Amino acid sequence: TTTGYIWNTLYGWADTGSGGIFPPSVDALTQPIAHHVAHPDTKRRLHELISASGLIDSLRQLEPGPATREDILRVHDAAHYERILSESALPKGGDAGDGVSPFGNGGHHIALLAAGGAIEAVRAVADGTVRNAYALINPPGHHAERATGRGFCIFNNGAIAAAHALETLGLQRVAIVDWDVHHGNGAQDIFRESSKVLNISVHQDRCFPSDSGFRDERGSGDGFGYTLNVPLPPGGGSGAYEYAFDAVVLPALRAYRPELIIVASGFDASMMDPLARMMLRADGFRSLARKIMDVADEVADGKLVCLQEGGYSPYYVPFCGLAVVEELAGVSTGTADAFAPILGPMGGDALLAHEREAVDAAKELLADIT
Ligand SMILES: O=C(CCC1CCCC1)NO
Numbered sequence: 001t002t003t004g005y006i007w008n009t010l011y012g013w014a015d016t017g018s019g020g021i022f023p024p025s026v027d028a029l030t031q032p033i034a035h036h037v038a039h040p041d042t043k044r045r046l047h048e049l050i051s052a053s054g055l056i057d058s059l060r061q062l063e064p065g066p067a068t069r070e071d072i073l074r075v076h077d078a079a080h081y082e083r084i085l086s087e088s089a090l091p092k093g094g095d096a097g098d099g100v101s102p103f104g105n106g107g108h109h110i111a112l113l114a115a116g117g118a119i120e121a122v123r124a125v126a127d128g129t130v131r132n133a134y135a136l137i138n139p140p141g142h143h144a145e146r147a148t149g150r151g152f153c154i155f156n157n158g159a160i161a162a163a164h165a166l167e168t169l170g171l172q173r174v175a176i177v178d179w180d181v182h183h184g185n186g187a188q189d190i191f192r193e194s195s196k197v198l199n200i201s202v203h204q205d206r207c208f209p210s211d212s213g214f215r216d217e218r219g220s221g222d223g224f225g226y227t228l229n230v231p232l233p234p235g236g237g238s239g240a241y242e243y244a245f246d247a248v249v250l251p252a253l254r255a256y257r258p259e260l261i262i263v264a265s266g267f268d269a270s271m272m273d274p275l276a277r278m279m280l281r282a283d284g285f286r287s288l289a290r291k292i293m294d295v296a297d298e299v300a301d302g303k304l305v306c307l308q309e310g311g312y313s314p315y316y317v318p319f320c321g322l323a324v325v326e327e328l329a330g331v332s333t334g335t336a337d338a339f340a341p342i343l344g345p346m347g348g349d350a351l352l353a354h355e356r357e358a359v360d361a362a363k364e365l366l367a368d369i370t
């Protein structure tokens with residue numbers, strides 16, 4: 001009946017370097033800056049609001065351990081794992097694999113603890129210790145592919161947790177619903193040929209990676225039809241997202257009947273995020289959480305795990321995350337979204353014709369889910 005919660009001080013120590021995104025260079029006149037867009041302070045502020053609002057008193061704190069090499073190798077190549085460990089031993093650390101995803105010396109400990117947090121949340125929900133869970137883990141994972149880290153992601157926390165559920169907890173069908181604003185390319189790569197994971201991503205079209213996340217990417221072999229991409233035009237808010245969920249995401253989950261739903265929960269679809277151009281507010285994320293909880297109750301005995309992914313506004317991620325965790329826990333702390341009065345009048349609530357068309361184009365993808 002309770003909601004599990006995971007946070008660890010080390011998640012707030014991830015060293016994202018002194019670049020805004022790319023490492024600074026005098027040659028390129030890119031100045032050093034105190035906070036990389038992915039600086040962990042944003043997620044630490046969400047933890048502090050969960051604590052200061054009193055919500056934390058209604059949550060069951062779970063204690064993660066580090067994921068093991070075996071956990072990681074269920075979804076990643078050994079070469080990727082070994083490279084991360086070797087770069088983590090360097091004095092200045094290394095990079096997840098794409099040159100824009102730095103981590104500091106010893107950063108592998110934090111990455112393993114993030115994956116371990118996802119595993120612990122899935123374990124606790126699968127065995128009924130808690131009803132559902134929010135794992136406020138860092139670094140994120142949903143861009144990490146089998147052979148490389150990418151987009152600030154070192155190991156694919158959600159894929160690792162799903163593989164753990166399938167291979168260790170005896171589950172047969174797991175769904176990953178990725179509402180992070182960027183395409184969930186990692187799980188798509190990792191589970192491309194598997195029908196044991198239904199991988200759904202709703203994202204801003206061509207935002208990142210700019211060359212993936214299209215409707216025609218549907219999986220292959222046994223996995224054909226079990227990758228479902230719903231790219232949305234820039235500017236979408238609650239109208240577009242709620243229609244995408246009502247018309248495509250929820251019907252897909254009802255057809256697939258997963259035993260567990262894992263949400264790749266990024267808040268970078270918010271109106272105040274620097275790395276995308278969507279228009280959700282905290283109440284919009286609450287609505288998505290409600291919809292996923294309701295379908296989890298319908299098909300999966302309520303078994304739902306949310307894993308923190310992106311979200312780069314230190315101002316607004318706290319309020320977006322509080323709304324979701326309150327909904328999961330069925331608790332209202334009465335904390336107002338401090339930015340709603342400013343953001344509300346800016347729009348994003350109506351479902352516009354071109355957004356409806358983008359979602360309707362994805363409806364045909366439901367036909368192959370059994
Ligand atoms: O939030 C993210 C990271 C996206 C950035 C990675 C490099 C530029 C855009 N992915 O979910």
Ligand SMILES: [Zn+2]
Nearest residue numbers: 180182268310
């Ligand atoms: Zn993102």
